[in-house]
Amino acid sequence: MITTGLYDLVTSEGDDGTMHPAEQLWTPGEDAAENGFIVHRGLYVTGIDDPTEDRLFPIGFVVLGHQRWADIIEAAAAYMARVHGWRNLHLYPGDDPSELIPRIPRAVLTHGVFLRHPHPDHGCACEWDDTWRMIWTPSTEPGAVPITAMRHPAAPTTAASIPNPDSGAPATWAT
Template identity: 70%
Template sequence: MTAPALYEIETSEGDDGTTHPTEQVWTPCADGTADHGFINHQGLFVAGLGSGTDDDLYPVGFLVLGHQRWADIISAAATYMSRTHGWRNLHLYPGNDPSVLIPRIPRAVHTHGVFLRHPHPDHPCGCEWDGTWRLVWAPPTEPGAIPVTAMRHPAAPAATSSVPNPDQGAPASWAA
């Protein structure tokens, strides 16, 4: 789902030998966010992030469009879990044992990302990924990069979410 390196638009060759993009850069807007997995929580648009494996039943992280306060992303993430998965507790995944030690809520980061939508609408491929998007972390100067706030789900192992870590040199800063 995410990658630490700069993004590259994938291309393929058509029947006539011409190269065309297989993905397009998607710029989020309020009108199209629901179609791409975002919910509106008090004016913030939040989505769950998968780890990129097929066995994710629940998000391993959360993404809010724009640079937001840490408290606001916690509230938005809890609302996302409630609306999308019918679960009111942000600390545990649905079905987890409540007697297990509950991890602290990780810090949110301000960073930038590029949304790549598959496939390019002018060149549909008919694969299982049609109409889906992926997020690639990018520096703010990268074409198509937009400001986002990201946070790992408290129940997800730190290694699965790949949210940028400012302490390890990622192009991000800690949310206030």
């Protein structure tokens, strides 16, 4: 799940009335593959949902670190092949192949903060256990991780809410 804007850690109230964090900052590392990322030629890539989470396939892709545009396209295609079993990056399964879609969008170099639920000391056993969400942030935000992001070519332009360097977002175009 991705949200925009500055982030707040979710808190919950314990049995004794004390508030404690229900999320923690997560820096994806060796455990990234266990949390939805695949490794393709040394790049960690995952598909991302739109904020409504009502799509069957990802509307964008996130690669950890700042990567070249061509490398994220290859990693996105590998993600779709491995996770969803298809190689066509231009259409979603079931789309009309005669329908014109825009060319592959450019990737952006930006930063994000990953928040994991729940805080390990206060597991709540809810449906969000061991899940994470990402929020786009400036590079100066505590816990910010460098990311290369690209929306899926068949997704609506505004669906992924990926930062746009042409609109003042904290991002630059990948080379």
